[in-house]
Amino acid sequence: MQMEDKKTMPVDGARLIQDVLAELGWDADAATVADGVRRLDIGLPVEDEFSVVCAWLGKCQLLHKLDQQQVPVTSKQEYQVPDLLARFSTQANKSPVLIEVKSKKDKLLSFKPDYLKRLQNYADLVGMPLLIAWKFHSVWMLFEARHMTKAVKNFNITVGTAMRENLLGVLAGDVAYKIGAGAGVHLRFRKDKLVGTEKTEDGYTEQWMMTIDEVVFTDRDGNRRMDLDGEVQSLITAWDLEEKEEHTDSHIHLHFVAGNEGIQFAHTALVHLLSWESPQDDRLHWRALLRKEQITANVTSFSTALDAAFRQKFVSHIFHVQPHAMPDFLPPH
Structure with a gap:
């Protein structure tokens, strides 16, 4: 029997094809169009990642990309359409907000004056606030464009100012948190059978057939917990735990415990949770996550x-x- 491996088209596949044809023209060959659709389906990772973050944090009522195909062409001299339009349940007004998304690892984000002016002209035209979402390494910040100040030539904002004016918490629902020192998970492996021994420069190594015969969580007070809720377990595994290993004649004990240092944002925990759920995939497909009703498998809220x-x-x-x-x-808060 001959079996075919059928791949389903994304739910917005027709739109992807339409966008590629609009760019390449109807005379483009099929292979070029297919490659263009694949690249577009991968998406603009930064915009898609920020969109997933907002959807996951729980305060977003609506968010979508804005079509940036402007007419007439001369309008581009005066207006720049931002990347996203969003409405959050935390807002006091009825109007959505506009969001321009950037990713830069330098400690200074800089816009040319004409670029910022075109963005602001569009925001003024539609009567909506203009916000900037900035990904600095793994951390997202969201702030009003008015906090960018004129330097010699460009309008700039530092990481420090962006963090001080960060709206991701009050607007989108982000929080910072800390796992208590001493909280963690402990695994006990029973040594069932010695498979082999190999000499090394420092001594020797042993290979054992083993069975996990106990999994225990400890809270920050050191209390043992074996009936911990699955979502709380996932929260702990998303933390950067310190590893310690102990050996006895009958068992190997692995301890993964939170230390005294460290604070994590909810939105950075999302990346850890997604990576933990799919460790075989080195690269998260943010556009595909946008199509999912529940973004993380193990944490509903x-x-x-x-x-x-x-x-x-x-x-x-x-x-x-x-x-x-x-x-x-x-x-007001």
């Missing part, structure tokens, strides 16, 4: 899991970060 972990003494601190200057479209 991060805020609910975080509150549960705090009550059960695994999380020691939860920080709700506010900007120095609260925007008009958010209620």
Whole structure:
């Protein structure tokens, strides 16, 4: 019997094909069009990642990309369409916000004056606030464009200012948190059978057939917990735990425990959770995640899991970060 490996087209496949043909023209050969569709399906990772983050944090009511094919062509001299339009349940006004998305690892984000002016002209035209989403290494910041200040030539903002004016918490629902020192997971492996021994420069190594005969969680007070909720377990595994190994004649004990240092944002935990759920994939396909109703398989609601972990003494601190200057479209806190 001959079997065919059939791959399904993305739900927005027709739109992808249409966009590629609009760029390449109807005379483009099929292979070129197919390659263009694949590249477009991979998407613009930074925009897609930020969109997934907003959807996952729980306060986003609507977010979509804006079509940036402008007519007439001369309009590009005056207007620049931002990347995204979004509406959050935390807003005090009814109008959505516009978001331009950037990724830069330098400690300074810089816009040319005419570029920022065109973005602001569009925002003024439609009467919506203009925000900038900046990914600095693995951390996202979201701030009003007005916080960018004129330097010699360009409008700039530093990481420090962007963090001080970060709206990702009050607008989108992001929080910072800390797993309590001493909280972690402990695995006990029973040595069933010695398979082999090999000499080394420092001594020798042993190969054993083993069975995991105990998995125990400990809270920040050192209490043993064997009935921990699955979402709280996932929260702990998403933390950067310190590893310690112990050997006895009958067992090997592996301890993964939180140390005294470290604070993590909810949105950075998302990347850890996704990577942990699919360790075989080195690269997250953010565009595909946009199509999923539940983004993470093991955590339905991060805020609910975080509150549960705090009550059960695994999380020691939860920080709700506010900007120095609260925007008009958010209620006073």
